[in-house]
Amino acid sequence: MKFKQLSVLALALLLPFATMAEDMLAPSQTPSRPKNMIIMIGDGMGPSYTTAYRYFKDNPDTEEVEQTVFDRLLVGMASTYPARVSGYVTDSAAAATALATGSKSYNGAISVDLQKQPLETIMEKAKKRGLSTGVAVTCQVNHATPAAFLTHNESRKNYDEIASSYINTDADVILGGGQKYFTPAMLDAFKTKGYQVLNDFNQLATVTQPKVLGLFADVQLPWVVDEPDAHRLTAMTNKALELMSQNTQGFVLMIEGSQIDWAGHDNDIVAAMGEMDEFAHAVEAVEQFVRNHPDTLMVVTADHNTGGLSIGRDGKYAWDPEVIQAVKASPETLAATAIANDNWQQPLADGLGFALTDDLQARFDHARMQGKDVLAQALKHEIDLRSNTGWTTGGHTGVDVQVFASGPGAELFIGNQDNTDIANKLASLLPKPKKSTAATVPAATPGNG
Numbered sequence: 001m002k003f004k005q006l007s008v009l010a011l012a013l014l015l016p017f018a019t020m021a022e023d024m025l026a027p028s029q030t031p032s033r034p035k036n037m038i039i040m041i042g043d044g045m046g047p048s049y050t051t052a053y054r055y056f057k058d059n060p061d062t063e064e065v066e067q068t069v070f071d072r073l074l075v076g077m078a079s080t081y082p083a084r085v086s087g088y089v090t091d092s093a094a095a096a097t098a099l100a101t102g103s104k105s106y107n108g109a110i111s112v113d114l115q116k117q118p119l120e121t122i123m124e125k126a127k128k129r130g131l132s133t134g135v136a137v138t139c140q141v142n143h144a145t146p147a148a149f150l151t152h153n154e155s156r157k158n159y160d161e162i163a164s165s166y167i168n169t170d171a172d173v174i175l176g177g178g179q180k181y182f183t184p185a186m187l188d189a190f191k192t193k194g195y196q197v198l199n200d201f202n203q204l205a206t207v208t209q210p211k212v213l214g215l216f217a218d219v220q221l222p223w224v225v226d227e228p229d230a231h232r233l234t235a236m237t238n239k240a241l242e243l244m245s246q247n248t249q250g251f252v253l254m255i256e257g258s259q260i261d262w263a264g265h266d267n268d269i270v271a272a273m274g275e276m277d278e279f280a281h282a283v284e285a286v287e288q289f290v291r292n293h294p295d296t297l298m299v300v301t302a303d304h305n306t307g308g309l310s311i312g313r314d315g316k317y318a319w320d321p322e323v324i325q326a327v328k329a330s331p332e333t334l335a336a337t338a339i340a341n342d343n344w345q346q347p348l349a350d351g352l353g354f355a356l357t358d359d360l361q362a363r364f365d366h367a368r369m370q371g372k373d374v375l376a377q378a379l380k381h382e383i384d385l386r387s388n389t390g391w392t393t394g395g396h397t398g399v400d401v402q403v404f405a406s407g408p409g410a411e412l413f414i415g416n417q418d419n420t421d422i423a424n425k426l427a428s429l430l431p432k433p434k435k436s437t438a439a440t441v442p443a444a445t446p447g448n449g
């Protein structure tokens with residue numbers, strides 16, 4: 001146990017330098033330029049999320065605090081500020097524009113510049129070079145982050161325009177939620193273009209080749225904490241890797257743990273830890289893929305921090321994740337169930353994992369009379385007080401985010417950088433543009449720049 005811990009630690013310390021060392025020792029065996037690139041974004045996943053997740057997963061019966069996949073892969077930090085016109089605190093659209101294009105823009109921009117002109121994305125660059133491209137997310141596929149990788153729009157709020165532009169992206173894999181934004185005519189157009197169109201998650205396992213458009217929810221996928229065994233993001237990640245690996249020229253895949261951000265906006269530590277756990281599973285799946293495919297680079301980061309999550313509150317030197325672990329569903333679902341049930345007290349206590357005192361029962365009863373949202377708020381507040389979890393905002397904060405990487409080129413991401421640097425480094429690792437894409441790669445038409 002002790003040795004294992006030490007060796008993991010040693011590996012983690014050496015990891016950033018391993019690629020360089022291997023390059024020097026065996027240049028012919030380890031490619032310095034990756035064939036495949038996987039960009040993983042924990043939306044809203046500021047440093048307090050990965051830290052909280054470490055203690056959330058810690059085994060309290062051992063002396064040491066076990067490392068997470070994030071601890072293992074950490075290489076650097078990134079600033080996230082948007083273009084000057086939007087100040088220092090970015091939204092997901094400007095941040096995803098920076099990560100997809102290497103240029104800063106205004107909050108709300110979907111890969112367009114300050115004059116609302118399209119900025120070429122890494123996905124478009126990859127397509128021009130004959131690579132496959134794809135996205136797998138837990139929000140609707142036309143939400144800000146995947147949108148900035150796939151298309152261009154002056155506003156993230158133009159959901160319908162963004163969805164209807166996807167037919168022109170030529171992306172090989174599009175997986176997530178968002179059925180309500182795709183009309184039957186739009187889905188027919190995808191089928192005509194050779195896409196398999198899925199609307200049932202169970203169909204995903206049967207897909208054996210690209211292209212695929214999988215929309216598995218009306219809008220976003222369910223909270224992980226409400227269906228912890230579904231592992232949808234991991235399943236979508238593994239399927240995307242399987243399908244995109246079929247291109248011998250390589251691929252660029254963007255994977256997003258989208259709803260870490262949504263839990264942060266809701267100041268919901270239970271949902272946040274559930275979304276973090278699933279994102280961590282997906283990162284581990286990609287880490288395994290990179291181990292098995294030494295020609296693949298993975299870079300994990302966040303677009304910004306959400307909620308101002310703090311580990312400890314009210315002057316107390318304590319954080320108690322066992323309170324969070326004991327909660328059996330999202331506060332939203334617990335509240336909805338309690339409202340639908342006249343004998344709500346005992347089931348709610350069971351769901352929360354703690355007994356309801358008379359005082360607490362009276363407070364929850366009062367909140368319950370005012371509806372689901374007020375009751376969910378009361379539940380979250382009680383969980384926060386018991387676990388000593390703090391929040392400073394229902395929006396984003398401007399703190400720097402972490403950068404995690406493994407595979408050829410990972411050493412480029414060591415140290416401090418800007419979010420635009422991440423995109424520019426990734427773009428620098430793409431192969432040289434082909435003189436004529438049409439001659440060599442008939443299937444790859446340029447994106448809808």
Ligand SMILES: [Zn+2]
Pocket residue numbers: 044092261262265306396
């Ligand atoms: Zn957000």
